[in-house]
Each structure stands twice: as C-alpha cells, then as structure tokens.
Amino acid sequence: MMNDNESFIREVNEELRSEQMRSVWKRFAPLIIGGAALIVVGVAGTTAWQWWEGKQSSASGDRFLTALKDAGDNRTAEAEKELAALSKDGFGAYPVLARMRLATLKAEKGDVPGAVADFSSIGKDSAIPESMRHVARLRAAWLLIDSGDYAKVAAEVEELATPASAMRHGAREALGLTAFKSGDYAKARDWLQLIVDDANAPAGAASRARTLLALITASGKLS
Numbered sequence: 001m002m003n004d005n006e007s008f009i010r011e012v013n014e015e016l017r018s019e020q021m022r023s024v025w026k027r028f029a030p031l032i033i034g035g036a037a038l039i040v041v042g043v044a045g046t047t048a049w050q051w052w053e054g055k056q057s058s059a060s061g062d063r064f065l066t067a068l069k070d071a072g073d074n075r076t077a078e079a080e081k082e083l084a085a086l087s088k089d090g091f092g093a094y095p096v097l098a099r100m101r102l103a104t105l106k107a108e109k110g111d112v113p114g115a116v117a118d119f120s121s122i123g124k125d126s127a128i129p130e131s132m133r134h135v136a137r138l139r140a141a142w143l144l145i146d147s148g149d150y151a152k153v154a155a156e157v158e159e160l161a162t163p164a165s166a167m168r169h170g171a172r173e174a175l176g177l178t179a180f181k182s183g184d185y186a187k188a189r190d191w192l193q194l195i196v197d198d199a200n201a202p203a204g205a206a207s208r209a210r211t212l213l214a215l216i217t218a219s220g221k222l223s
Contacts, residue, residue: 064101076105079101104139112143116140123156169198169202185219
C-alpha cells in the first residue's frame with residue numbers, strides 16, 4: 001500500500017506538471033490557436049477552391065457541349081458565337097478546345113488557310129500545354145496535305161516525327177503522304193517505312209503505309 005510520503009510526493013509532482021502545463025499554455029496559446037486557425041482556414045480554402053474550380057469547369061463543359069450540338073445541328077453561327085466567347089472566358093482546357101473547334105469549323109466551311117493559321121497559332125502558344133500544342137500542329141499539317149507543300153507540312157510536324165514523340169505516327173504519315181503527293185517518292189518511302197517498322201504504330205496507319213509503299217514500288221520510279 002502506498003504510504004503517506006509517496007502519496008504526498010505524487011500530489012506534488014502532479015501539481016508541478018499541472019503548473020508547467022498552465023505556464024506553457026500561457027506562453028504559447030496564441031501560437032497554438034493561430035496555427036490551428038491557419039490549418040482550418042487552409043483546409044476550408046482548399047475545399048472552397050476545389051468546389052469553385054469544379055463548378056467553373058462544369059459550366060464551361062456544358063457550354064462547350066452546347067456549342068458542339070449547335071454545330072452538329074447546322075446552327076453554325078450559334079456554335080461559333082458560343083465557342084468564341086468560351087475561348088475568352090472559359091475555364092481550364094475549354095478555351096483551347098474552343099479555339100480548336102472554331103478552327104475545325106473554318107475548315108469545314110472551306111476556309112482551310114484560316115483553319116491552318118488558327119491551328120498553327122495554337123501550336124505556337126507556349127501558354128498551352130505541350131500535348132495540346134502538338135495536336136494542333138498535327139491538325140494543321142493534315143489540312144496542308146492536300147496542298148502537297150512538303151515544306152509547310154514539315155514546318156509543322158517534322159520535329160514530332162522523332163522516335164520519342166507520342167505523335168510520331170500521325171506526323172510520319174502526314175509527311176509521307178505529302179511527299180508522295182509532291183512526287184518525292186524517296187522521301188515518302190523513308191517516312192512510310194518508319195511507320196511499318198514501328199511495332200507500336202496503329203494498325204490503320206501501318207496498313208495505309210504498306211499500301212503506299214506498294215504503289216511506290218510498283219511505279220518503278222525508285223529503281
């Protein structure tokens with residue numbers, strides 16, 4: 001059984017610890033409370049920002065889908081108006097998507113030079129994520145294929161045709177097709193063969209490349 005001395009010592013120790021805690025609290029209470037408040041405010045701010053961001057993104061997405069529906073229903077003027085507005089005040093990736101869709105509408109209306117210029121402008125905009133810039137440059141190149149101007153196509157996508165590029169298959173096909181159309185069969189063969197030899201090339205691209213390679217071989221212009 002604990003004797004009176006031990007009981008007294010325990011009470012003294014508890015009192016000392018209590019007094020120390022009160023002293024610590026008096027000294028650091030403002031900091032502790034302030035830190036806790038900052039954590040609460042930080043969490044609340046993050047949550048509020050995420051809510052606002054989600055709301056803005058959802059609203060821009062709805063506007064973009066409305067514009068796409070208008071375009072699909074041949075209400076081109078309405079679609080262009082909404083896309084033009086979205087390109088200026090949309091949230092997240094939607095301003096860029098709106099610009100790209102506007103360029104596509106230009107191409108569909110026959111304004112290929114205007115569409116190419118728009119896609120090329122997106123491709124050169126350093127404020128836009130690289131992957132989206134590459135897609136825009138590839139779109140510009142594919143619109144240029146019909147012109148048969150290899151130099152212009154190469155200016156858009158030749159650097160995307162490297163082995164490390166995720167866009168290499170489309171870039172190589174655009175370059176190969178343009179070279180073929182311009183009558184440069186040797187250059188066309190080189191690009192198309194890269195597609196055929198790439199184990200990761202899409203089946204459709206590889207099939208088209210083989211067909212063109214067969215036509216080049218059959219032409220006898222490389223012998």
